[in-house]
Amino acid sequence: MIISDTLNHASIVCGARDSGAKVLVFQHNDPKDLEKVLRDAIVEGQPRTRRPWKRIVIIVEGIYSMEGEIAALPEIVALKKKYKAYLYVDEAHSIGALGKNGKGICDHYGVDPADIDVLMGTFTKAFGTVGGYIASSKEVISYFRHTSYSSIYATSMSPPCAQQALSALRVISGADGTDDGRKRIQQLHENSNFFRSGLEKMGFHIIGDEDSPIIPLMVYAPGKMPGFSRKLLSRGITIVVVGFPVTPLLLSRVRFCISAAHTRKDLEWALKQIDELGDHLFLKYGTRGG
Numbered sequence: 249m250i251i252s253d254t255l256n257h258a259s260i261v262c263g264a265r266d267s268g269a270k271v272l273v274f275q276h277n278d279p280k281d282l283e284k285v286l287r288d289a290i291v292e293g294q295p296r297t298r299r300p301w302k303r304i305v306i307i308v309e310g311i312y313s314m315e316g317e318i319a320a321l322p323e324i325v326a327l328k329k330k331y332k333a334y335l336y337v338d339e340a341h342s343i344g345a346l347g348k349n350g351k352g353i354c355d356h357y358g359v360d361p362a363d364i365d366v367l368m369g370t371f372t373k374a375f376g377t378v379g380g381y382i383a384s385s386k387e388v389i390s391y392f393r394h395t396s397y398s399s400i401y402a403t404s405m406s407p408p409c410a411q412q413a414l415s416a417l418r419v420i421s422g423a424d425g426t427d428d429g430r431k432r433i434q435q436l437h438e439n440s441n442f443f444r445s446g447l448e449k450m451g452f453h454i455i456g457d458e459d460s461p462i463i464p465l466m467v468y469a470p471g472k473m474p475g476f477s478r479k480l481l482s483r484g485i486t487i488v489v490v491g492f493p494v495t496p497l498l499l500s501r502v503r504f505c506i507s508a509a510h511t512r513k514d515l516e517w518a519l520k521q522i523d524e525l526g527d528h529l530f531l532k533y534g535t536r537g538g
Contacts, residue, residue, distance in 0.1 A: 279323035310342025310353035316456020344374025451532035
């Protein structure tokens with residue numbers, strides 16, 4: 249059985265459904281509700297037979313890509329151990345972005361990676377290339393290699409792309425002999441928190457957690473998304489618009505993705521453009537009259 253966060257990415261939702269396992273969900277990033285779902289599932293057992301579940305797998309994201317929120321990993325790990333479940337963490341947006349050393353959500357919280365049964369990540373975000381990885385025990389990886397169609401029938405990464413991922417990993421981990429990786433991670437956190445704070449002070453509704461480089465700005469009205477996006481693009485700012493069916497119809501939003509390469513001058517200029525358009529489109533729901 250799979251127990252999935254209700255706001256997990258569509259790729260996780262589709263994968264869980266295609267697995268053929270029984271799928272249950274728990275309220276977003278809520279360890280208390282997760283424990284209730286776990287407890288009830290163990291008590292009730294399998295449908296019809298009521299036999300105990302052979303395996304229960306909890307699936308969460310490190311940083312939720314549409315909310316910019318960081319998973320409550322320590323509490324989830326504690327529940328995983330308490331109920332003898334397995335834990336799968338999708339680190340697509342957290343690897344190379346969270347933690348003092350950029351090693352992801354485990355580094356952020358000081359959690360032992362050995363407590364996570366499967367850590368999955370992508371090379372398309374922080375590593376700037378293509379492909380991805382799955383980190384787990386030797387037995388699990390061997391099983392994936394022999395049974396996963398997406399692995400068996402896929403083509404190998406091209407050497408330049410593989411080298412890009414390796415080079416980025418060396419920089420992030422400090423294996424290149426410099427502290428450039430650590431400085432970039434620190435700069436990314438500073439940039440993200442500065443930009444988030446600036447938007448909040450202007451009166452925008454911002455969701456997500458500090459240190460997350462994903463910063464969603466709530467637009468709510470779907471009709472305002474294209475106008476906001478196009479006007480920003482005309483000023484040289486590209487954003488990601490997120491609406492139905494990815495989010496509920498009246499919870500439309502735009503997503504800013506911050507980089508360590510952004511300078512303070514870049515961010516201040518961008519905030520000025522967003523501030524002007526926010527007034528023009530009446531997007532400042534956090535201010536009187538907005």
